[in-house]
Amino acid sequence: xxxxxxxxxxxxxxxxxxxxxxxxxxxxxxxxxxxxxxxxxxxxxxxxxxxxxxxxxxxxxxxxxxxxxxxxxxxxxxxxxxxxxxxxxxxxxxxxxxxxxxxxxxxxxxxxxxxxxxxxxxxxxxxxxxxxxxxxxxxxxxxxxxxxxxxxxxxxxxxxxxxxxxxxxxxxxxxxxxxxxxxxxxxxxxxxxxxxxxxxxxxxxxxxxxxxxxxxxxxxxxxxxxxxxxxxxxxxxxxxxxxxxxxxxxxxxxxxxxxxxxxxxxxxxxxxxxxxxxxxxxxxxxxxxxxxxxxxxxxxxxxxxxxxxxxxxxxxxxxxxxxxxxxxxxxxxxxxxxxxxxxxxxxxxxxxxxxxxxxxxxxxxxxxx
Amino acid sequence: xxxxxxxxxxxxxxxxxxxxxxxxxxxxxxxxxxxxxxxxxxxxxxxxxxxxxxxxxxxxxxxxxxxxxxxxxxxxxxxxxxxxxxxxxxxxxxxxxxxxxxxxxxxxxxxxxxxxxxxxxxxxxxxxxxxxxxxxxxxxxxxxxxxxxxxxxxxxxxxxxxxxxxxxxxxxxxxxxxxxxxxxxxxxxxxxxxxxxxxxxxxxxxxxxxxxxxxxxxxxxxxxxxxxxxxxxxxxxxxxxxxxxxxxxxxxxxxxxxxxxxxxxxxxxxxxxxxxxxxxxxxxxxxxxxxxxxxxxxxxxxxxxxxxxxxxxxxxxxxxxxxxxxxxxxxxxxxxxxxxxxxxxxxxxxxxxxxxxxxxxxxxxxxxx
Numbered sequence: 001x002x003x004x005x006x007x008x009x010x011x012x013x014x015x016x017x018x019x020x021x022x023x024x025x026x027x028x029x030x031x032x033x034x035x036x037x038x039x040x041x042x043x044x045x046x047x048x049x050x051x052x053x054x055x056x057x058x059x060x061x062x063x064x065x066x067x068x069x070x071x072x073x074x075x076x077x078x079x080x081x082x083x084x085x086x087x088x089x090x091x092x093x094x095x096x097x098x099x100x101x102x103x104x105x106x107x108x109x110x111x112x113x114x115x116x117x118x119x120x121x122x123x124x125x126x127x128x129x130x131x132x133x134x135x136x137x138x139x140x141x142x143x144x145x146x147x148x149x150x151x152x153x154x155x156x157x158x159x160x161x162x163x164x165x166x167x168x169x170x171x172x173x174x175x176x177x178x179x180x181x182x183x184x185x186x187x188x189x190x191x192x193x194x195x196x197x198x199x200x201x202x203x204x205x206x207x208x209x210x211x212x213x214x215x216x217x218x219x220x221x222x223x224x225x226x227x228x229x230x231x232x233x234x235x236x237x238x239x240x241x242x243x244x245x246x247x248x249x250x251x252x253x254x255x256x257x258x259x260x261x262x263x264x265x266x267x268x269x270x271x272x273x274x275x276x277x278x279x280x281x282x283x284x285x286x287x288x289x290x291x292x293x294x295x296x297x298x299x300x301x302x303x304x305x306x307x308x309x310x311x312x313x314x315x316x317x318x319x320x321x322x323x324x325x326x327x328x329x330x331x332x333x334x335x336x337x338x339x340x341x342x343x344x345x346x347x348x349x350x351x352x353x354x355x356x357x358x359x360x361x362x363x364x365x366x367x368x369x
Numbered sequence: 370x371x372x373x374x375x376x377x378x379x380x381x382x383x384x385x386x387x388x389x390x391x392x393x394x395x396x397x398x399x400x401x402x403x404x405x406x407x408x409x410x411x412x413x414x415x416x417x418x419x420x421x422x423x424x425x426x427x428x429x430x431x432x433x434x435x436x437x438x439x440x441x442x443x444x445x446x447x448x449x450x451x452x453x454x455x456x457x458x459x460x461x462x463x464x465x466x467x468x469x470x471x472x473x474x475x476x477x478x479x480x481x482x483x484x485x486x487x488x489x490x491x492x493x494x495x496x497x498x499x500x501x502x503x504x505x506x507x508x509x510x511x512x513x514x515x516x517x518x519x520x521x522x523x524x525x526x527x528x529x530x531x532x533x534x535x536x537x538x539x540x541x542x543x544x545x546x547x548x549x550x551x552x553x554x555x556x557x558x559x560x561x562x563x564x565x566x567x568x569x570x571x572x573x574x575x576x577x578x579x580x581x582x583x584x585x586x587x588x589x590x591x592x593x594x595x596x597x598x599x600x601x602x603x604x605x606x607x608x609x610x611x612x613x614x615x616x617x618x619x620x621x622x623x624x625x626x627x628x629x630x631x632x633x634x635x636x637x638x639x640x641x642x643x644x645x646x647x648x649x650x651x652x653x654x655x656x657x658x659x660x661x662x663x664x665x666x667x668x669x670x671x672x673x674x675x676x677x678x679x680x681x682x683x684x685x686x687x688x689x690x691x692x693x694x695x696x697x698x699x700x701x702x703x704x705x706x707x708x709x710x711x712x713x714x715x716x717x718x719x720x721x722x723x724x725x726x727x728x729x730x731x732x733x734x735x736x737x738x
Contacts, residue, residue, distance in 0.1 A: 004417060004631045007401045007624060009410045019403050019620060030621060031400035032376045034388050034571060036699045041378045048373060068573070069438045069598060072616035076598040103597045196617060202403060204437070204573055204619035227596055228472045229438060229445040245704075247441035248565060250573035251388060252399060253622070255376060262373045330405045335614075 012324075013351070015360055016332035017146045017174065017305055017344050019196035019203055020351040022260075026201055029259035030252050037248045046239060049254055052261035056176055056199070056269070057191060057209045059183035065239045066205035066257055067230065068250050071173045071194025074206030075103055078169060079227045080218055081138050081190060084108030089136035089166070091122045095147035095336045096171055100140045107226055112136065118337050119148040119307070121300045124156035131164035137217075139166045143191075144175035147335040149296045149307040149344070151179065158187035167214050173197055176207060177264055178276045178304035178348050189214040195253075198276070198304055200349025201260035204253040260349075276303045279352045283345065286361035290368060295342060304352070306345045307338060311368075316340060319367050327363045381693075382720070384729055385701035386515045386543065386674055388565035388572055389717040391629075395570055398628035399621050406617045415608060418623055421630035425545055425568070425638070426560065426578045428552035434608045435574040435626055436599065437619050440542045440563025443575030444472055447538055448596045449587055450507050450559060453477030458505035458535070460491045464516035464705045465540055469509045476595055481505065487706050488517040488676070490669045493525035500533035506586075508535045512560075513544035516704040518665045518676040518713070520548065527556035536583050542566060545576060546633055547645045547673035547717050558583040564622075567645070567673055569718025570629035573622040629718075645672045648721045652714065655730035659737060664711060673721070675714045676707060680737075685709060688736050696732045 014021045035042050053064045067073050078100070082088060088109035090100045093116040101111045114130050116122060127139065139161045143152050154170075161168040169190040172181050176191075178198030183191055189211045196203035210218070210232065218232055225231040229247065237244040264272060280303035284294055287308055295307040310316040316333055320343070323329040334342035347356065383390045404411050422433045436442050447469070451457060457478035459469045462485040474480045483499050485491060496508065508530045512521050523539075530537040538559040541550050545560075547567030552560055558580045565572035579587070579601065587601055594600040598616065606613040633641060649672035653663055656677055664676040679685040685702055689712065692698045703711035716726065 002420070004421070004627075004634060007398050007414075007628070009401065009404045009408075009414075011402065012404045012408065014403065014405060016405055018617060019405060022403055022621075027400040027402065027621075029376050031396040032378065033380065033396065034383065034391055035378045035381045036383060036385055036388060036701075037572065038701075039378075039381065039693070039699065045376075045378075051371070052373070069442065070617050070619060073438065073598050076596070099597070106593060106595050106597055194617070196620075202619065202621035203406065203617040204622055224475060226475050227445065228468070228475055229442050248387060248439050248563070248572040250439060250571065250619075250622070251565075252391075252396075252571035252625070253573055253619070256621070258373075259376070265373065324408070330408065332407075 010328055013329045013356060015346055015351055015356060016330045017346050018194065018348065020200045020346060020348040022200055022202055023263060023350045025263065026256050026259045030202065030256035032255050034251050037251055038243070038245065042251065043243060045254065045258060049258050049261065050239065052258065052265060053207050053209065056261060056264055057181060057183045058185065059209050061183065061209045061211050063210040063215055063236055065208055065235065066254065067208050068247060069206055070203045071206050073230065074192030074194060074208050075100065075171060076227065077192060077208055077230045077232065078104060078140065079107045079230055080225050080232045081167060081169065081214060082107040082109040083221060083223050085110060086138065087112065087134065087136040089114055089130055089139045091141040093120050093148065093150065094118050094142065094145035096142045096145060100171065104140065119150050119296045121150050121152045124160045127157060128160040131160065131166065135164050136166050138169055140169040142171040143181070144172065144179065144302050144304065146174045146305060147338065149294065149302045149305045151300050151302040153300065154186045162187065167217060174302065174305050179302065180273055183209055195257055195260065198348045199260045201256050204250055205257050276347065276352050279347045279354060279357050280306065282354065282357045283347060286357065290361065290365055304346060304348045307334065308343045308345060310341055310343060316343060322367055323363055329360055329363060379697055382698045382725060384715055384720055384725060385699045386713050386715050387563065387717065389569045389715060389720040391569055391571055392632060392719045394632060395625050395628045399571065399625035401624050403620050406620055407614065411620065412612060414623065414627060418627050418630065419608065421627065421634060422576050422578065425630060425633055426550060426552045427554065428578050430552065430578045430580050432579040432584055432605055434577055434604065435623065436577050437616060438575055439572045440575050442599065443561030443563060443577050444469065444540060445596065446561060446577055446599045446601070447473060447509065448476045448599055449594050449601045450536060450538065450583060451476040451478040452590060452592050454479060455507065456481065456503065456505040457507045457509065458483055458499055460510040462489050462517065462519065463487050463511065463514035465511045465514060469540065473509065488519050488665045490519050490521045493529045496526060497529040500529065500535065504533050505535050507538055509538040511540040512550065513541065513548065513671050513673065515543045515674055516707065518663065518671045518674045520669050520671040522669065523555045531556065536586060543671065543674050548671065549642055552578055564626055564629065567717045568629045569720070570625050573619055574626055645716065645721050648716045648723060648726050649675065651723065651726045652716060655726065659730065659734055673715060673717045676703065677712045677714060679710055679712060685712060691736050692732055698729055698732060
């Protein structure tokens, strides 16, 4: 009979694109004994999770919830806003823009791609031009492209989308909790994220916020949502005042998320963003001193995730393996066009620490010497 | 500024239809610091989770994985085996049979209902008769109906389904780990469960096993799977030898599931099933002594979940509230036709204990006096 031992993993320092390191406080909250998912005490906790999510999304949206799946399930929730034949405009400047096209297409969306080279971002003007050529019911953009490290500026974008009668959906997987995400000020209609990036909570939930225009569109659908599990017309009743049973919420994950959000609430958003900016700046300076160049220009470079081009002649996988094996540091390789050509370094949430920057730079220096 | 306190929930004894009480060992494993989801150490752990899932499902199926969502996401994974226009036969004898119809219909299945009163089960003969009238690509049954407490006998069923060219899908949400589930011996093609029932792991993952016939059908699909997040043609590469990135697995939930499965492995399946049977028998005897009648006849009554009819003149909700408030015991009300008319009592996994039976019976006795 095979023996299964106690868990005995190494003490990793998680500096990749997620998961980031989880605070001991969050781990402890997650290990709290369970109450039932319809227990009045859990329902009170659901309310707090919703309040705290509104705080990090900077929104008053009533329909602000953690979707019961990982960040990818947050993206999949776009199924609520796409019906067969709907025109969808997707900004594609990296891997997750590509995936948005895939997901929207599966739900019958007539997907049109607005393309930019990987690492670039879009202007409001070019989005307007595309919508003048052909309007779209839904315009989907990636706020922080995890595959490139580019940060999409949001000024003027919603205005253009709304003027042309569309809804604006924003992928905030690698931005929420690490850089400003101002859903109401930006007038974004739908946004989602994942817990394991800048929120520094284990993966397993996808924060989602849906504004009034999008709720109205949801209620005006002509067809049922094709995906039962993510059908917001039912889920909004579970997370709303009715508390109608839909599916069993992942209770322990909600314990963890509440604690992770509470940490952000205690730190304060501005202070947290400043911490992410300062540690990223230190990383970039150190990388440049090592002769390593971030791919994205400074003016739209994401502080939470940096894509670094690997110098000619270096086996990027071998360096990553040595970082992991010799220093317990995880960084990631490139995705898509960057496969084998870049490293991705995340400084997100609990992982965004001065000591982590210094350690990584020192380790890289010795491995590249 | 609102104050968010430390988690401070009551010490509930979970005797409803799930979540069941989680072992301290599982809580502790869940709180273990995270490694990355592509870390070689996590990949080794994924292999162990798969082995242990095969052990509880009693199967050799290679494609045996925890789906990254709750039990409902396991049901939703039937999207992999339904294409628009496919004939689907669903056994409807409770709430979850109803839901199977809903989910299959959303993916374009031509759903035919085989109906039985709530609490009844189906015979192989009537399934054969239905398939003779009209064959189905997929036949979906609920092994353990959480809304009624009925246990579907499996003898001869797969034989009939296969003889008529169909695939057999089985909902094992409230059976896996509590009563025998013999996927290979019964020749079931697709089965799924949830973690928060008889596995006594927090909710958040859905064990799924897919046999060779169903894998073949998956690879022969004419259309893409409509649901990106649950698309097994991609997920099998993440959980297979290729380990291709699809989505980030819920790492901590997999830690928890591994430990919950390890507990089952240590206890042994036969001993575990016997424990569930013995505690259920004690519960039933005690309920009858209190004049309370389980709804389902003994010959197909589920040991893990019992539906008890509430005597005339008793406010079922008030009793449940008092059980919770005065004794910290959670049981559930009825679903669907049983709403307001029945209690549902679960003795699942770690909750299936002699002391829980005695305590619940004593508390009920004093509240009904």
